[in-house]
Amino acid sequence: MQNENPILELKNVSKRYPGVVALNNVSLSIKTGEVHALIGENGAGKSTLVKCCSGAIKPSEGKITLNNEEFTDLTPELSEKKGLAVIYQEFNLINELSVAENVFLGRAIRKNGVFLDMKAMVEETRKIFEQLHIKINPNEVVKNLTVGYQQMVEIAKALSLDAKIIFMDEPSASLTTTEVQDLFRVVEKLKKTGVTIIYISHRLEEVFQLCDRITVLRDGESIETLNVKETNQRKLIELMVGREFTETFPPKTKSITDEVVLDVKNLSGNGVNDISFQVKKGEILGFGGLIGAGRTEMAELLFGVESYEKGNILLNQKKLITKNPEVVINQGVAYVSEDRKQKGALLDIDIRENIAISILKKISRFSIVDEKKEDLLAKQYMDQLSIKAPSFKQKVKNLSGGNQQKVVLGKCLSPKPDLIILDEPTRGIDVGAKYEIYKLIIEMVEQGKGVILISSEMEELMGISDRILVLSGGKITGELMREEFSQEKILEYASLNLGE
């Protein structure tokens, strides 16, 4: 269904904020019926571009042509009417309402002009899902659906609006592997029916699997548009980062010691079932598995967020007291949560206060914080982690995702832990910042700390772990040494013990 006619064209679109150019003279042409990837680091201007197209913000300059109609004054209502839909990372769904009610939110089908015609809405919704070959009950309440299905509801909503162009912003970021496969199938289906998809993602493998063409944005400029067939991942990363990229994972020099830092014996509780393992000083122990396999749940037990029913945890040969995170931190364990915005960074306070928060009591005398020590600490970690900000008095919410994550790392490192638990430490951050975070992890183990790395990104897991344990259904289902690493094996172990 692809043809050469552009359905959406941007001509010299710029968007300037006081002091910042978010988009600089971007021209772009999207062909009807193609799947077009939009990639770039955080802050490259992807979101701004989407918002300009949907009319959520007004470009400072430039023209947008939608379906051969030229616009300078798009509004969200107008773009919707012209068949453009955006599926954001954070869904616009009302959890308490049914699927059908969500699909027809704000434009319910009515009987006699007053009463809701639930039957008709359910029927329409069912038709859309049938068309997509997705099994969702239109009467189900949205909050009972998995994230993957919720996304399908968003797509159905777009289709019920008769959308011809759908923007998808990081659609796979919070999906499991199977859910991602479902999503891909649906995208293929949409493509066949002539819908144009603009796919924004950090995951380059997906882009190669799914898209026809790719546009790389960097620093608000459109760098290049390429055919998928004529490029490769390395080339794309180079274009995104703007420099040559030789290695994806930094090298590790020192080897693992024989000293055990963490010894977990028969740990059970919080969905974890009889887990035993050891972490040595200088070791990066990877934890693979599907979402819900019990990896985060295990981390919560170790960090004192939840209490365990059975088992024994030894840190440096001493029993680890897990009454609450405060005592765990004081014994030398740090935890970086998978959810940076909700459970990681303290967004409303500044960098300095974030870095010092876990040891604030220790750098206080008679309850008064020693601000000199605090400043020194902040400077030290800003340097060490190369946090890019005008000063440590910057509020963390104003930083990019990568820099926010570095602040979270600084917060964890300031109490000088012996064991660091990293739960999806590079989720939602760009390639350049990822590499820096890998370097930091390796620095940590080279200083003799032990690291537990929980990751759903296979490449990352295999790239920097020394050993991988795979969890499924709360149990360890496999152990792989570095030379045995393979995606197939991890997936195989990850699907053991399911459905029991």
Place this chain on the structure above:
Amino acid sequence: MKKIDFASYIKKYGIFLALVILVVYFTSVSDVFLTPSNLFNVARQVSFLGIAAVGMTFTLLLGGIDLSIGSIISLVNVVCASLMVKNGMSPFAACVISLVMSTILGFLNGWAIANIGIPPIIVTLCAMTIWEGVAYILSKGLPIFGFPASFSVIGQGYLGVVPVPVIIMVFILIIGSVILNKTYFGRYFYAVGGNEDAAFLSGIIVKRVKYLAYTLSGFFAGVAGIVILSRTNSGQALAGKGFEFSVLTAIALGGVSVNGGVGKVFNIVAGVFIIGVLTNGLVIMNVSQYVQLVIKGLVLFAAVAFDMLQKDGKLDFGKRKI
């Protein structure tokens, strides 16, 4: 970048600008407004407000609220007065017992909020109703008076030209400011108010912080109650009725976010004085009480609306993203 600097100044000191405008306006329409004796008068009138505002600020920073302040003030009024008049206690002992009581009442709020998990607005609404009732029961609705002469110093005395309640208020504001800016547990208020989960995972025991905030709020309400008692010279069960809303108005004017995490003592001072200046100025200008209410409500609305619009970027002065 000149423009941005100007804008961030407005954002930071807008409330002071509003205060200055009010002062200039009242000075221009009245000869008596800008005299030392009247200004001290204003300061004395707002001193109770300033004292109680510090405590309430802690609870607001956590994203909570303390509606029981007014009733705690009433109860302290009745209890402190009874202890002196009916039990013949010395003013010092009566004040100490009253303060211990108000602190315990605050602690109870903290307990219900942190341990049972009832929303703060409900817990303190219950406390407000209960303690008001207890105050009426104890006093049988009658005023209690006839205190030892030494007691009147707290509310009516002067140190040189400065009224004692003003000195107490300044002292308490300084304590509040030190707690929030200098102590580690003061920082915890901002961290917990900004994001409870992240604060917990950073090693802050959130429950303890909640206990502390409500306990402090109870204590400062107790101080305000004693000052009011000394000022009015008579213990009454309706002494603090509706006081929590005046405090809330002052704090909101001072830019403390009702969603938690944001607020500075420095700005609250301005909020407190805006209310004081407005009341005093309108009285001097002979504006009727009823019209005063309308004006105060509108001022609060304008202040919070300004804050919201500016946050949403609808008043877009110099918003920068990095």
